[in-house]
Amino acid sequence: MNIKLGPPVSDDNFYPRPELIGRILRALEHAHVAFLGPRRTGKTSCLRHILGTPPTGYVPILINLEQFDSVEAWLRAMLEQVRLELEKPGPKAPWLVEKSTNFLKRIEQITIAGSGLKLSPAAGKSAAWRAQADEFLGLLKETNAPVIFLLDEFPVFLNLVARKRGKEEVEALLNWFRAARQDLVNHAPRFLVTGSIGLKGVVRRLGLAPTINDFDTLEIPPLSDAEARDFLKTLARDNAVPLTAPGGRHILRLLGGPWPILLQLFVSEIREAQLKKAPTTAQLDRIYRDGLVGGPRNEYCAGMFTRLKDVFSPSECRLAQEILKALCRADAGLSREDFDSIHAKLVPLPEQRALHADELDYVLDALKHDGYLRQESEGEQRTHFASHILRDFWRRKTS
């Protein structure tokens, strides 16, 4: 297992998550699935794992929707990938050969018709892609093809389509997609979408919330404590990085959130330190402070920091910064009232605040989905930083 920081991992570099993968596959047996969680938590890596070892008899298709800004591009990618997959040499599945000997041919026909598609007409007219989309759906249903579409970063795609083609196009897309899912729910084909930026928030902002509520939603969890300790041990051993078991436990205490990427970062920083012997607790503290929280190589925290400007409007960004600045110094976390008073301090006039009534909710929601915040589910439901490393990075940045 090599140290990998950032891009999705696969094969030997994928630390096995059998319980999580099992949950995803079980959910897919009965429903279409939304697999959600902040960026860099390991969603794409899980999809790659499913791609490599799909459930018996299933054909998995992985499509990254991040760059797509039209429904046509999405449909074309699905058709094209299905065709490529089925043309691969090897024993052919019965559903491909027996039930519909012309499956591939029909896919090709839809593809050819689809490749001539013009961009969608102006709002109000029915979408030009509709006929091809329905034909594709009909084919999937008729042949009961056991295909699992793994659609990565679905909400980013929705945002892009909204920006490029308008809200009506997203509405047509979401309505078609929901009808397709309902049509297929008692058939073999399955859709799984992932989202790093809060699928519900994106859809709610477009006023289209009911179009996704049939998804079985699964949030990606961090590693368990035992998994995290074993992952550290394996990663250190395979990369000749000295580390003891108590050292591993200390790392987990320091990070305060056992996400694979954070563990990778830590082991990579120990490697950089080029120690002859396993680091002591004091050395680990120093590596954490100077390498992870303050180090120039750590793009994770810096990236999270600069991202705020990209995802928020200037006024939302200011609110987010004030919230994070207060929160990184609040050992017991902050309550809803605390957030309200931060908002009130920034926008003192009640009339003005009322104009941006949902601003605070939106910012809190986005920070949660971005992996910054974690809210307790009980009691006062106080909110904390999702990991110590981000908290300590903010302390340092704003001191």
Ligand SMILES: Nc1ncnc2c1ncn2[C@@H]1O[C@H](COP(=O)(O)OP(=O)(O)O)[C@@H](O)[C@H]1O
């Ligand atoms: N199962 C895993 N095994 C090893 N590293 C992982 C695993 N899952 C996530 N990672 C780490 O997290 C990083 C981001 O993973 P990725 O799958 O791209 O996340 P996401 O798709 O949620 O943004 C990887 O570069 C790797 O460092």
Ligand SMILES: [Mg+2]
């Ligand atoms: Mg991803």
